[in-house]
Amino acid sequence: MSSQSSRPDLIPQTTADAAERDYFFENPPPPALEKHSGQAKEFIDFHAPAGRRVVLVTSGGTTVPLERQTVRFIDNFSAGTRGATSAEYFLEAGYAVIFLHRQFSLQPYSRHYSHATDCFLDFLHEGPDGSIVANEEYQSKMLEVLRRYNSAKKQNLLLTLPFTTINDYLFVLRSISQLMRPLGPDGLLYLAAAVSDFFVPPERMVEHKIQSTNATETQAVPEQTTKEQNEEETFDNFDSSPTVPRSKRLIVDLDPVPKFLKNLVDGWAPEGMIVSFKLETDPEILVRKAQYSLDRYQHHLVIGNLLSTRKWEVVFVAPNQSDTWIRVPRRRKKMTSSGIENMVGELGDKPLDPKDLPEGEPEMEI
Ligand code: 9Z3
Numbered sequence: 001m002s003s004q005s006s007r008p009d010l011i012p013q014t015t016a017d018a019a020e021r022d023y024f025f026e027n028p029p030p031p032a033l034e035k036h037s038g039q040a041k042e043f044i045d046f047h048a049p050a051g052r053r054v055v056l057v058t059s060g061g062t063t064v065p066l067e068r069q070t071v072r073f074i075d076n077f078s079a080g081t082r083g084a085t086s087a088e089y090f091l092e093a094g095y096a097v098i099f100l101h102r103q104f105s106l107q108p109y110s111r112h113y114s115h116a117t118d119c120f121l122d123f124l125h126e127g128p129d130g131s132i133v134a135n136e137e138y139q140s141k142m143l144e145v146l147r148r149y150n151s152a153k154k155q156n157l158l159l160t161l162p163f164t165t166i167n168d169y170l171f172v173l174r175s176i177s178q179l180m181r182p183l184g185p186d187g188l189l190y191l192a193a194a195v196s197d198f199f200v201p202p203e204r205m206v207e208h209k210i211q212s213t214n215a216t217e218t219q220a221v222p223e224q225t226t227k228e229q230n231e232e233e234t235f236d237n238f239d240s241s242p243t244v245p246r247s248k249r250l251i252v253d254l255d256p257v258p259k260f261l262k263n264l265v266d267g268w269a270p271e272g273m274i275v276s277f278k279l280e281t282d283p284e285i286l287v288r289k290a291q292y293s294l295d296r297y298q299h300h301l302v303i304g305n306l307l308s309t310r311k312w313e314v315v316f317v318a319p320n321q322s323d324t325w326i327r328v329p330r331r332r333k334k335m336t337s338s339g340i341e342n343m344v345g346e347l348g349d350k351p352l353d354p355k356d357l358p359e360g361e362p363e364m365e366i
Helices: 015-026 033-050 081-092 136-154 166-186 227-233 261-268 286-297
Strands: 054-059 096-102 124-126 132-134 158-163 187-191 273-280 301-306 313-317 324-327 331-336 339-344
Touching: 015 166, 015 261, 033 054, 033 096, 033 158, 033 166, 054 081, 054 166, 081 096, 081 136, 081 187, 096 166, 132 136, 158 166, 166 187, 166 261, 261 273, 261 286, 273 286, 286 301, 286 313
Parallel strands: 054 096, 054 187, 096 158, 187 273, 273 301
Antiparallel strands: 124 132, 301 313, 313 324, 331 339
C-alpha cells in the first residue's frame, strides 16, 4: 500500500496501527456506513441496559470489485449458511443478534425456505377461498420457524445489516466492534464471514468497465506498421488465437487485505469475546493455521473448518485446551434383510475424508 497519502497528524504506535490508519484513510467509507452504524448503536443501547448479551455475527462472502463503477468483481463460495444458522442458535440462547451479512445471502429463519434447491413457492398452494396455504407436510415446521422469527422481531432481538464489498465489510465491522466496546465481555464477535484476502487498492482501480476491445479509439493505422504492432494497437475480442498478445489479456494485480483481527482484538473491542473462523482446503494445515491465528491475535476461540467437510465437522482451537473436533452424525444407507436403513457413521479424531461423506446435506447443523 502506498503511504504517500497517510495523514501525518495521526502517529501510529505499531505496524497494525499504521495499516489501519492507511487503509481507512485511503479507502472511501461506504455510503451506508453512517446509517448502519446508527442502527447498530440504537440496537446496542436498547439491549445493554437490560444486561442482555449482544453478538455480532458476520456472514457470507465479501466481493472484490475490479472497477469503481462495478461491472465485474471477484467473489467466493460462501452462501452464509454458517452465519445464518448460528444467528438462530444465538437467538435461542437469549442473545440479541446483529447479523452483518452479504446482501442476498442466507438469513436466519428465512434460510429454511430460500435454499437454492427449493423455491419458496413450492411450499405453498392456493386454498379453496383463494388464500395462500402452506402445504400440509411443511406446516408444522413452518409454523415453528415463523413463531421463532416473529418472537425475535417482536422483542427487537435481530438487526440485519447488509454488506457487499470487502471495503463495506471492513468499515462497518470496525464501526460496530467499537460500538460494542461498552458491552465488555457481554459483547461477542462471531466472525463467520468469508473475507477476501486480496483486493484492488483505490489508486489502481479504474473508474469504468474494463474494455476487451479498443473499438472506440479509432485511429488510422500507419501504412508501415508491422503485423505485431498492428495487432497490439487494434485488438478486438473475436481474435481467439492461442498466442494472445499480452495487451489483450486481463492481468489482475491485487494487494493483500490488511489483517485487522489484531486491531479488532487489541483496539476495537478489547474486552469483547472474539471467535474467528479459519477456512482451509488442505486438511494437513488446518489446525496449525488455526493455532497460529490464535497465538498471533490472542483472542478466545478459532473454529477451523475445511471447505469440503465444513457442514459435517469443525475443530475448536482455544488457549490452553486441546483441540476439539465437533461433528454431526453421518447417516449412511445400509442394506439389511428388511431393506435399507440409516446408520450413524463412526467418528475418529482426524479430519473426515470427503470421500466418506454421504451425498447431500447433513440432517443436523453444526
Ligand atoms: C468460515 O470459515 C465459515 O465457516 C465458512 C462458512 C465461510 C466456511 P458457508 O457460508 O461457509 O456456510 O457456506 N468463515 C471464515 C473464513 C475466513 O475468511 N476467515 C479468515 C481467514 O481464514 C479470518 S477471519 O483468514
